[in-house]
Amino acid sequence: MQADNSPPGGQSSTPSSPPADPRLRLVDRTMQLYHHEGHALIETLHAAQESFGYLDEGIMHYIAGRLRVPLSRVFAVATFYHAFTLKPPGKHTCVICLGTACYIGGSRAILDGIRDREGIAAGETTADGEVSLVVARCLGSCGLAPAGVFDGEVAGRLDPQQVLDRIGRWRHDDPA
Amino acid sequence: MSPEFPKKVRSDLNPSRVLTFRIDGRDVSARADESILIVARQNGIAIPTLCHLDGLSERGACRLCIVEIKGSARLQPACVTYPRQDMEVVTTSERVVAYRRKILELLFTERNHVCSVCVSNGHCELQDLAVELGVSHVRYPYLYPGYPVDASHERFCVDHNRCVLCLRCVRVCDEIEGAHTWDVMGRGITSQVIIDLNQPWGTSETCTSCGKCVQVCPTGALTEKGRSVAEISRRRRFLPYLQMMRERRDER
Amino acid sequence: MILHSEDLHRIARDEQDRRDGFRHQVHVCMAAGCLSCGSGEVKQALEAEVARRGLAGRCQVKGVGCLGLCAAGPLVAVDDGATRYQGVQAADAAAIVDALGGSPVERLRCSGDMAFFQRQTRIVTENCGRIDPERIEEYIAAAGYHGLHRALTGMSRQEVIDEVGHSGLRGRGGAGFPAGLKWTAVAKAGDSLKFVICNADEGDPGAFMDRSVLESDPHRVIEGMAIAGYAIGASQGFIYVRAEYPLAVKRVRHALAQAERLGLLGNGIFHTPFTFHIKVRLGAGAFVCGEETALIASIEGRMGRPRPRPPFPAEFGLWEHPTLINNVETFANVAPIIRNGAAWFSAIGTEKSRGTKVFALAGKVVNTGLIEVPMGTTLRDIVFEIGGGIPGGRRFKAVQTGGPSGGCIPSQFLDMPVDYESLAQVGSIMGSGGMIVIDDSACMVDVARFFMEFCMTESCGKCVPCRVGTRQIHDLLARITAGQATPADQATLEDLCDLVRHTSLCGLGQSSPNPVLTTLKYFRDEYHAHIHERRCLAGACSAAGEVV
Numbered sequence: 001m002q003a004d005n006s007p008p009g010g011q012s013s014t015p016s017s018p019p020a021d022p023r024l025r026l027v028d029r030t031m032q033l034y035h036h037e038g039h040a041l042i043e044t045l046h047a048a049q050e051s052f053g054y055l056d057e058g059i060m061h062y063i064a065g066r067l068r069v070p071l072s073r074v075f076a077v078a079t080f081y082h083a084f085t086l087k088p089p090g091k092h093t094c095v096i097c098l099g100t101a102c103y104i105g106g107s108r109a110i111l112d113g114i115r116d117r118e119g120i121a122a123g124e125t126t127a128d129g130e131v132s133l134v135v136a137r138c139l140g141s142c143g144l145a146p147a148g149v150f151d152g153e154v155a156g157r158l159d160p161q162q163v164l165d166r167i168g169r170w171r172h173d174d175p176a
Numbered sequence: 177m178s179p180e181f182p183k184k185v186r187s188d189l190n191p192s193r194v195l196t197f198r199i200d201g202r203d204v205s206a207r208a209d210e211s212i213l214i215v216a217r218q219n220g221i222a223i224p225t226l227c228h229l230d231g232l233s234e235r236g237a238c239r240l241c242i243v244e245i246k247g248s249a250r251l252q253p254a255c256v257t258y259p260r261q262d263m264e265v266v267t268t269s270e271r272v273v274a275y276r277r278k279i280l281e282l283l284f285t286e287r288n289h290v291c292s293v294c295v296s297n298g299h300c301e302l303q304d305l306a307v308e309l310g311v312s313h314v315r316y317p318y319l320y321p322g323y324p325v326d327a328s329h330e331r332f333c334v335d336h337n338r339c340v341l342c343l344r345c346v347r348v349c350d351e352i353e354g355a356h357t358w359d360v361m362g363r364g365i366t367s368q369v370i371i372d373l374n375q376p377w378g379t380s381e382t383c384t385s386c387g388k389c390v391q392v393c394p395t396g397a398l399t400e401k402g403r404s405v406a407e408i409s410r411r412r413r414f415l416p417y418l419q420m421m422r423e424r425r426d427e428r
Numbered sequence: 429m430i431l432h433s434e435d436l437h438r439i440a441r442d443e444q445d446r447r448d449g450f451r452h453q454v455h456v457c458m459a460a461g462c463l464s465c466g467s468g469e470v471k472q473a474l475e476a477e478v479a480r481r482g483l484a485g486r487c488q489v490k491g492v493g494c495l496g497l498c499a500a501g502p503l504v505a506v507d508d509g510a511t512r513y514q515g516v517q518a519a520d521a522a523a524i525v526d527a528l529g530g531s532p533v534e535r536l537r538c539s540g541d542m543a544f545f546q547r548q549t550r551i552v553t554e555n556c557g558r559i560d561p562e563r564i565e566e567y568i569a570a571a572g573y574h575g576l577h578r579a580l581t582g583m584s585r586q587e588v589i590d591e592v593g594h595s596g597l598r599g600r601g602g603a604g605f606p607a608g609l610k611w612t613a614v615a616k617a618g619d620s621l622k623f624v625i626c627n628a629d630e631g632d633p634g635a636f637m638d639r640s641v642l643e644s645d646p647h648r649v650i651e652g653m654a655i656a657g658y659a660i661g662a663s664q665g666f667i668y669v670r671a672e673y674p675l676a677v678k679r680v681r682h683a684l685a686q687a688e689r690l691g692l693l694g695n696g697i698f699h700t701p702f703t704f705h706i707k708v709r710l711g712a713g714a715f716v717c718g719e720e721t722a723l724i725a726s727i728e729g730r731m732g733r734p735r736p737r738p739p740f741p742a743e744f745g746l747w748e749h750p751t752l753i754n755n756v757e758t759f760a761n762v763a764p765i766i767r768n769g770a771a772w773f774s775a776i777g778t779e780k781s782r783g784t785k786v787f788a789l790a791g792k793v794v795n796t797g798l799i800e801v802p803m804g805t806t807l808r809d810i811v812f813e814i815g816g817g818i819p820g821g822r823r824f825k826a827v828q829t830g831g832p833s834g835g836c837i838p839s840q841f842l843d844m845p846v847d848y849e850s851l852a853q854v855g856s857i858m859g860s861g862g863m864i865v866i867d868d869s870a871c872m873v874d875v876a877r878f879f880m881e882f883c884m885t886e887s888c889g890k891c892v893p894c895r896v897g898t899r900q901i902h903d904l905l906a907r908i909t910a911g912q913a914t915p916a917d918q919a920t921l922e923d924l925c926d927l928v929r930h931t932s933l934c935g936l937g938q939s940s941p942n943p944v945l946t947t948l949k950y951f952r953d954e955y956h957a958h959i960h961e962r963r964c965l966a967g968a969c970s971a972a973g974e975v976v
Binding site: 188235236237238239242250251253256257275278279282283285286315316317319341360362363364365366367 | 714716731735736738739743884885886887888889890891892893895896897898899900903920923924927930931932933
């Protein structure tokens with residue numbers, strides 16, 4: 001296979017602008033930390049997702065070349081693990097926990113509420129690119145069921161109305 | 177595998193040790209590093225397999241080769257289970273045969289295996305297994321997934337509707353050809369074999385077009401273009417040969 | 429810097445002196461649960477209030493790990509638990525400081541001051557809620573790293589293994605395999621390179637014990653791993669922790685750096701030849717990576733797909749070298765065992781299940797939170813005494829243990845002692861310690877469907893029975909809850925459960941039918957009502973109700 005050691009760009013639809021996207025710094029540093037060993041793949045994908053928000057073909061191609069891991073292996077790992085996403089996330093992200101305690105506590109009704117008003121299901125982003133809905137397997141906040149995360153902030157004892165209000169506020173705060 | 181932590185050879189299976197055990201009531205002798213599947217075949221006892229292929233690494237994944245071992249409640253796949261002295265193996269109990277049949281039925285429900293319109297009709301290992309195990313009907317609902325067909329390669333074609341996820345293609349490409357063009361994306365019921373970054377085969381930058389994957393495919397998922405229904409045939413004799421040559425490379 | 433034993437004692441003494449300098453201690457819970465209810469602001473407000481009154485030298489406000497009663501957060505404990513406050517807001521800071529040394533603020537007082545706190549026995553969580561997890565000195569002052577010192581300077585490797593073996597400690601990650609046997613197997617494996625892995629990929633939905641321990645007392649796990657490394661002859665450890673636990677990851681990394689700085693990790697620990705390093709590896713959201721061989725594949729940077737065992741990781745583990753894998757709670761028990769002796773530990777618990785177990789009590793129970801009880805405590809004590817019973821005047825229906833590999837235990841077993849054998853007998857498992865209380869508003873068929881959906885989406889897809897079987901079982905359960913199933917479907921359901929259980933490749937596939945099998949066994953009437961009467965007894969499945 002052709003090892004592609006150049007930064008992403010050219011034919012792919014990378015969000016980075018070659019040659020020296022500052023967002024690649026974290027990715028490069030992670031790979032260096034592991035001496036560009038193949039087993040650093042998952043850590044590197046974490047770094048890439050943190051920098052770019054998602055994994056696109058360009059960055060996967062770049063990482064495959066640098067770590068000397070087959071392209072198909074990179075894609076396989078990126079799609080095997082739920083932590084990685086290949087689609088650009090919305091401006092805001094709402095995570096609803098679907099762990100047992102949260103399910104028993106009514107998180108299904110919250111998801112239904114979001115579906116009915118925002119028209120998105122788990123893993124989807126609203127058409128205007130504002131809000132992404134993600135479900136988590138368990139946030140470990142079972143004591144606060146049902147729990148969710150709104151742009152990184154954990155909130156507990158949610159009900160559908162509360163969640164819809166929060167999403168509504170996102171829209172209100174930054175008029176497009 | 178990593179230079180930091182070098183790979184080690186499995187030492188608990190001593191190839192120079194010979195032991196005796198029983199398969200279906202027959203006394204057999206075997207080397208400690210030969211699987212129950214291999215020893216059974218050497219003795220003319222056929223155990224059904226699907227993911228196994230001579231010349232490729234074992235996965236123990238299709239579960240069709242499960243056998244009973246006396247004294248153990250757990251069923252074991254013959255392809256990755258090694259004999260112990262005086263072990264008693266049963267390959268054709270009613271229980272394992274019934275399980276094999278059900279596993280095969282599950283495979284039939286998973287994708288769209290319509291033999292009458294398949295290029296592999298008559299040369300299909302899934303079909304042969306159904307005949308061998310007497311699967312005449314499927315008791316579980318068909319899932320009818322709608323998978324695409326990728327005909328972008330100039331010589332080959334992949335139809336995911338016929339794929340049984342045995343991963344022979346992935347293994348032959350990685351272990352024998354050394355290209356690792358194939359892998360599996362996703363997980364669980366949504367798993368699917370992929371080329372490079374899940375791209376059309378014809379655009380692959382790593383595929384050498386050697387065709388080994390097509391030769392090892394047990395069903396009509398990977399085929400050569402230009403064949404019509406029931407026309408395909410597979411050549412696989414190169415595999416054990418290549419494996420042997422690779423193993424002996426260090427001696428030359 | 430490398431410590432001598434005198435240094436360890438000096439650090440402990442200094443810390444004690446520092447602590448004694450304060451007349452009052454105000455502990456604010458800084459674990460994930462309370463943080464999400466605003467305990468960070470509460471701590472700031474208390475600090476500001478203490479400073480404003482010029483009490484900074486006499487009253488210490490400090491962030492601590494989990495205080496346990498997550499349901500009532502943010503929690504504040506005054507003078508080492510003499511008084512506990514719940515639901516504290518920043519505005520309450522003045523009242524709390526006013527009350528120091530006097531009578532407590534009644535309106536904030538923890539109603540859970542009774543059984544929830546009194547009935548627990550703390551080994552693993554002995555420091556939770558008492559020490560600042562970000563200061564190694566506090567851990568050392570609480571006898572931390574004394575076990576490691578004792579092992580390295582006063583015990584042979586075999587003696588350490590024997591001590592763990594004699595204690596009767598069993599793996600806390602699920603199956604309950606005796607830790608001593610596992611350690612012995614790895615110690616015996618002939619290889620100069622071995623590894624210790626701490627499994628902190630707490631994937632069971634409804635379980636947060638490991639998260640709490642890592643957030644509240646990370647050094648305890650590090651010390652346990654180092655002792656294990658010494659015992660089995662490994663010099664490299666890995667902590668495989670869920671990326672979904674950012675706070676736990678941060679605290680573990682912080683703790684590792686502190687331990688390295690003091691030479692408690694690194695080369696020549698306590699001036700002995702023993703060398704031990706620990707690296708953190710992030711999980712990436714795959715339940716199956718709790719399985720040992722899948723976890724190893726994940727650390728190696730691959731998809732977490734289990735491989736057939738044998739060979740076991742004790743012989744062929746990480747990069748094919750002998751590897752010891754235990755979970756967080758197992759390692760957290762090790763230092764106290766070495767410090768206090770096997771006899772002390774084995775006196776707690778039951779004949780076959782020694783010691784304590786940490787449970788994450790959640791679901792329809794008043795006092796949700798983290799608890800630690802001796803093995804053999806009855807379910808009734810846990811749910812009704814410690815847990816405070818069922819809220820909202822509803823009736824207890826079942827308790828789910830062991831996550832997707834476990835089962836639903838009905839009320840007739842409430843007086844059953846909780847230990848490995850008893851749980852297995854009723855068709856469930858101990859699991860890692862998630863305990864979800866289910867009340868009569870839940871439909872048990874729907875609960876079974878929930879777990880099967882989990883198993884279906886978490887199946888790695890390698891073996892056919894789990895990959896296709898879990899999907900088929902899920903679809904059948906969905907049909908039952910929708911009121912569209914026939915009696916034949918129930919027979920097919922039972923048939924498929926049997927198949928998946930006996931022919932799947934790994935433990936996760938094999939145990940995935942457990943929630944279905946236990947609900948079929950104990951709540952058969954609910955299946956019957958859905959199928960034969962198109963009715964959901966709990967009134968939870970709306971579709972079933974409409975079909976009549």
